[in-house]
Structure formats: structure tokens, C-alpha cells
Amino acid sequence: MSLREVRALFIFPSWSFCAVRRALKYALAQGSTGPHTPLILYSFAMAALGISPTLYDPAIVLKSAEFKILDAPPARDEKKNIAVFTNPAHDLHIVEKPIPKAGPGQCVVHIRATGICGSDCHFWKHGRIGDSMVVRDENGLGHESAGIVIEVGEGVSEFKVGDRVAVEAGVPCSKPSCEFCRTGKYNGCPDVVFFSTPPYHGTLTRYHLHPAAWLHKLPDSISFEEGALLEPTAVALAGIERSGLRLGDATFIAGAGPIGLVTLLAARAAGAEPIAISDLSQGRLDFAKKLVPGVRTVLIERGLDAQAQAVKVEEALGQKAAVVLECTGVESSIWTSIYVCSKYSGMVFIIGVGKAIQNMPFMHLSANEIDVRWQYRYANQYPKAIRLVSAGLLNLKPLVTHRYPLEQGIEAFEIANDITKGSIKVQILDG
The missing domain is CATH 3.90.180.10 (Medium-chain alcohol dehydrogenases, catalytic domain)
Structure with missing residues (x-):
């Protein structure tokens, strides 16, 4: 974005532009990036003029x-x-x-x-x-x-x-x-x-x-x-991005609800292979199979402990998962996700929202150097989502x-x- 384009965002008298320009130079020096950079620069410009930014009250x-x-x-x-x-x-x-x-x-x-x-x-x-x-x-x-x-x-x-x-x-x-x-x-x-x-x-x-x-x-x-x-898609894209998923990564997605299914689409578009997805509902797993025919499905059995569930997932996947995208936030599902994850290099990324306080198998995580990360909502994902859907790389219609x-x-x-x-x-x- 040129300085002229940024200037066009503001409605200021010409005498004040020197102050605006100083604010813009400072803002750019801070490394403000992303689709909302103009909005952030606007705040800096307003601050330079001694005006409190009131972008949204x-x-x-x-x-x-x-x-x-x-x-x-x-x-x-x-x-x-x-x-x-x-x-x-x-x-x-x-x-x-x-x-x-x-x-x-x-x-x-x-x-x-x-x-x-x-x-x-x-x-x-x-x-x-x-x-x-x-x-x-x-x-x-x-x-x-x-x-x-x-x-x-x-x-x-x-x-x-x-x-x-x-x-x-x-x-x-x-x-x-x-x-x-x-x-x-x-x-x-x-x-x-x-x-x-x-x-x-x-x-x-x-x-x-x-x-x-x-x-x-x-x-x-x-x-x-x-x-x-696009809103749930933004959630999924933020998870894919922060998880560090790479081409060819064996990936397990826990939960075939709306977020899990959009995450499945995004993981496939990002090049994950193979992919397994689990759920308590056979109907949702059948839906996932129609959405992404190559996905491997695992029906979660009520009453089965997390390690036994993990064995089922690993058998379906053919290996442990390099990346796990946990989309339920449920404690038992998080435990299963941890046991499915590869030792010394795996990532469990928790997208789902669950109870405020939960337990985890701490020593299993520690002794196997399994990373666990979370996300909170999303930032700077809408433009990407629009490009991906418009290009046909993500088919959200079903x-x-x-x-x-x-x-x-x-x-x-x-x-x-x-x-x-x-x-x-x-x-x-x-x-």
C-alpha cells in the first residue's frame, strides 16, 4: 500500500498531513501487517493528531x-x-x-x-x-x-x-x-x-x-x-496455520461436527495425507466420507478408554499422527488425541472449546515430547477463506x-x- 493510498483513507485538512505521515512511518516500522493494516494505521494517524480513535463504539x-x-x-x-x-x-x-x-x-x-x-x-x-x-x-x-x-x-x-x-x-x-x-x-x-x-x-x-x-x-x-x-472456515484455517501442518502429514481430526468437517476440508486442501476423522455419530462419519472420499473414519465407542480408542484410530490411519486437530474440546477426546500423536515430533492442536479446567496425561506428553497448542477465535483469515472458496479449493456447499x-x-x-x-x-x- 502506497502512502497516497493510505492518505486517501483519511479525511483531514492538508495542514495535518505531516503529523499523519509521521504516525504512518512509525506504524509501518512496527511491522503492522495483514488485511486490516489500514485500520491500524488509521488509529496511529488519529493518535498523532491528538484525537482518540473511535473506530467502533x-x-x-x-x-x-x-x-x-x-x-x-x-x-x-x-x-x-x-x-x-x-x-x-x-x-x-x-x-x-x-x-x-x-x-x-x-x-x-x-x-x-x-x-x-x-x-x-x-x-x-x-x-x-x-x-x-x-x-x-x-x-x-x-x-x-x-x-x-x-x-x-x-x-x-x-x-x-x-x-x-x-x-x-x-x-x-x-x-x-x-x-x-x-x-x-x-x-x-x-x-x-x-x-x-x-x-x-x-x-x-x-x-x-x-x-x-x-x-x-x-x-x-x-x-x-x-x-x-466463512466464519467457521476462518476458525479452521487459523487452526491449520497455527498447527504447522505440512504436505504429507498424517493427520487425525477428532470430531465430525461443523468445525471438524470444515477442518477436514482445509486439511485436505493443505495436503494432509492420510487423514482419519472420528465421531460418536456414524451418520456424521458417513457425511465426512461423502465430503472427502479418501478420509478414514473411526466410530468412537462409549465406555472405551482413551488408549483403546487411540489404538482404533492408529489402525485406521496406519500410523501415529504427525498432527492432531482436536475439534470437540471434550477431555476424553483430548486424551485420545494425545495417545494417537507421534512421539518426539507430534503436535496436538486443540480447536474445540471445552470445560474451563481439564486433566491431561502429563507424563505421557512430557516423556514423548508431544507439543500441545490452542487457538482463540481467529485473525486475518477471512481474505484467505474467500480466495479458497472462490477458487473451488474448499467446497462448503454440502x-x-x-x-x-x-x-x-x-x-x-x-x-x-x-x-x-x-x-x-x-x-x-x-x-
Whole structure:
């Protein structure tokens, strides 16, 4: 990016540009990289002018708390701004919210597709994930979304009305004082606004207000359904990248849920071979086999200890795994993953989210020099995901097994939460 291009991002009087330029030079010297470098540079420039960066004000999100719970969904042709909410009593209901207006740097997006994530069901049924993400009031759900821009705010030049976009749900502070934003690791920002994570309402709504900097333009080759699937794809790509998976690595994927299946697609695209995947559900394993015909499947037996499960996986794989991608977060599955892993060179990479405190076979890890790593959400993955899907290297289309209109959002959640229904990814669509 040239200095001229960066300058075009700002609306400052000419006399102030010297200060901006000094800030840009400093920011570039810090090694800020990634698709959101312009956003980070913007913060530095604002700081040089003595202006507090207000790229996204969390209060704007909280102001959307003006809503009313509906006794019944409105008719589809009314086009009211409805959303799906839960609360500490574990209720699930349709609410009506005001239609938002785009402020400076923002876009209003008509959300056309939103996937139901396991975390959405967890907030509904359990009211929390860990100790920091707790449903304390009415809370909007959904963070896997794509749609079409219907209004752009002042200063937005990269989008226009009618653009098709994917919504990146995590919006960090982007302040120059934030180490994580400054270095491109914005998933670690302590002040991130992550839509659907309490207290912030989700993107599962008809009309959603979002900062333009965190929207991603979709090519015509990517549908809204695929655009919504970019969010779990970003999770999988972050895991593949951080695990260090290489061409020809024998790979075991624990869990054939949506994240596990997207991880399977990504591992295959990255050149993993052979690949084995496990699950408690034979139906999901059959689905995995159709998705990637060469994958080897292992049905997990309830009551079988972790070492015995590991033997089954190793037999299917034909060897121990150089890389294990654990996508469940369940303690017993993590133990199996550790026993499957190669000694003195193996990597167990945990993508799944589980209980706050878990046990591990410490001495087995230590004596065999098995590495264990984790990830938290993702950063800088959306552009990669868009390129891979657009090029046909990742075929996400089969993952959507159930579709519901927004007005039937409650029914959609009931299906997504019922393992007997055989869903992979349930999406809520709005025409």
C-alpha cells in the first residue's frame, strides 16, 4: 500500500498531513501487517493528531437493546427488523428491533444468511461459556452471517449499496496502545466487540449495523450461504496455520461436527495425507466420507478408554499422527488425541472449546515430547477463506443441511440443538 493510498483513507485538512505521515512511518516500522493494516494505521494517524480513535463504539451495539419480544413472528412480507434472542432463563424468542441507521464508517447490512453455531446453542441452553461469557440479560444470537449492504455511512468508500458481504463478527479496538491490534493479533484484543458474545447482540437479525472495516466483499461466485460459512472456515484455517501442518502429514481430526468437517476440508486442501476423522455419530462419519472420499473414519465407542480408542484410530490411519486437530474440546477426546500423536515430533492442536479446567496425561506428553497448542477465535483469515472458496479449493456447499426463514428461527435452533435430527449446519435465511 502506497502512502497516497493510505492518505486517501483519511479525511483531514492538508495542514495535518505531516503529523499523519509521521504516525504512518512509525506504524509501518512496527511491522503492522495483514488485511486490516489500514485500520491500524488509521488509529496511529488519529493518535498523532491528538484525537482518540473511535473506530467502533461498543455503546452503539448496546443501544440496540431497544426491542420488544413478539408473541408470534410477523408475516414474512412485513420486513420488520426481527432477531432471535435468549436470556438467563434460557428462553428463546423472536424480538423486534428498530432498523439501524449507518453512522460514519458504518454500513447497514440486510443479513441474508446466518449459521447456527454450537456456541449459540450453548448460550441458550447453558447461559455461559466459561466465566467471562455469561448471559446476564436479553442477548441476541448469531455470528456467522453474510448479506447485502443497504446503506453506507459517511466516509465509507470501499462499499456501496448492493454489495454482497461477509460479516466478520469480532471487531477489536484497533487502538495504537493495544499490543494485539498493533501486531495483527487482534483476536487477543481485550476490548473486542464480538457480536453474540454477551453483552453484545448477535448478527442473527434482518438489518445489522457493522463497521465497514470489518466487512468483506464477496465475489459473485460465493453465495450468501457460503459467505456465512466463512466464519467457521476462518476458525479452521487459523487452526491449520497455527498447527504447522505440512504436505504429507498424517493427520487425525477428532470430531465430525461443523468445525471438524470444515477442518477436514482445509486439511485436505493443505495436503494432509492420510487423514482419519472420528465421531460418536456414524451418520456424521458417513457425511465426512461423502465430503472427502479418501478420509478414514473411526466410530468412537462409549465406555472405551482413551488408549483403546487411540489404538482404533492408529489402525485406521496406519500410523501415529504427525498432527492432531482436536475439534470437540471434550477431555476424553483430548486424551485420545494425545495417545494417537507421534512421539518426539507430534503436535496436538486443540480447536474445540471445552470445560474451563481439564486433566491431561502429563507424563505421557512430557516423556514423548508431544507439543500441545490452542487457538482463540481467529485473525486475518477471512481474505484467505474467500480466495479458497472462490477458487473451488474448499467446497462448503454440502455443509448446509437445514434451512429456515428468519421467522422460524426458534424452530431452526431446536433442530440445531437436537443431535437426533442429523443436522450438520442449520442456516437461517432471509430473502
